[in-house]
Amino acid sequence: MPQLEIGLNRESNSPSPYALEAQHVSITYWSKHKRVEALKDISFAVKPGEFLSLIGPSGCGKSTLLNALAGISRAGVELDGEIRRPRHQVLGYLFQKQTLLPWRTVLENMVAPLEIRGVPKIERRNKGLELLAKYGLQGFEHSYPSELSGGMQQRVLLIRTLIYQPDVVLLDEPLSSLDAQTRVLLQDEFLRIWRDTGCTFILVTHDLEEAIVLSQRVFLLGVRPGRLVREFSIPLPSDRSALTIRTDPKFQNLQREIWQDLFQSLVGIYAQ
Template identity: 40%
Template sequence: MTNPVIEFRGATKRFPGTGGGIHTAVRNLHFTVAPGEFVAVVGPTGCGKSTTLSLVSGLERTSAGRTLVRGKDVDGIPEGIGYMFQQDAVLPWRTVLDNVAFGPRLRGSSKSQARERASQWVHTVGLAGFEKYYPHQLSGGMRKRVALAQTLVNDPEIILMDEPFSALDVQTRQLMQDELLRVWSGTGAAVVFVTHDLEEAIALADRVVVMTASPATVCGDYRVELARPRNVEEVRLTDEFRTLYTEIWGTLRDQVEAARAKGAGRVA
């Protein structure tokens, strides 16, 4: 069997809470991600999904248990990780081309090498002709394409995505989902994609991991046996998609209701 590129072994993360207490964001996480696998993570709002990404990226240290990347405990930012946040990280004073070239430049590429590689990815994500545009001249969907190119230009082995399309309108979001599948295909990169949208999770992923209400732990792990390549609009119309949605929603709904009940209890 192929060794996992990401592995959680009872991973727990605690933060200082209000009033001197301790807040446990995630507890006793157990799951793996194989090389080249696309795993979507869903769960109630505020349950700790983003914290899971932070443990993989090294932005946060595991409080108990272990988080491993390529078989080694994460004690800093591992090599070969790309991170696409909910809010894009484009620099407003740089053009599209220079924004995408910025990562390779930081990694030691010459200006000409970085711009050549950036130009390839600008074309790949459908922004040919917009190389000299600045972020304020772009639509929301175009900015997301820049962010996607920024993430992929460095050939990451692991791509972490924290609700990257949540701020987009429905039509643009669907276009970006298809675009993600197109540009990810063939890269060999493993993806961990956090989303609140179960339809999005199923349409994109090889597996859907469901987390409990806070503190989050895994309560469901579902294989998505939908053929690739996929068109997200077409795949949502299939019987297989609807059957899987119903199955996963049964688990996720219980956790959403538990989170609401917990929130109502705090208000009361």
């Protein structure tokens, strides 16, 4: 079995105009019995402050790509090519199906990343309480995750991802378990955070409508092996609202056009 490739995920020495760059990235999983070519020759660049979404069928390598962008590598995963990001860049990553620690209160969960970084207790508490109030969760600081609704838990996870002010936020299907109304409210929250912070967002979603509501660009990935099939530009204003944009004729035209393209691409993918 090949050894884990280390050092391919580089922090660039020379200044780069991009927040993230993938250059000819291929990823293979190895086990005793099986070799899975998860991603093949993926190249793209993300500008600072951009909102990018990745969509594609289950198993096409979306989570694998986010892990690679985050620099997460381990035994049994072989990465060819290069991921480049600026030196000292801070990354926030909300994993697929990530959950809160059930034995910790909301506040303790939220400030865990600050604890790991050695931020003093009083400072952590103050920052946590400030964010709880900002995100409409005041009064729940001493609650346990099981006492919160699904939407509230996702909000706490999101705050935990943002608490150390990342430059780049990676979100892997953060809203997929929520009901339609809560999703729209949190989508609006994402847009507000994106505008307020100027962070670069990379979102994985199964939902084309969600990708259009939130993004400036949408990448479609194909399966076996996962590769970039199409790129769609979303020329909607950055001050859009997730609550109202869906009724805008521009949104509806875009959705119709992309759906037709997407459908053709998917037919092509499955015909192979």
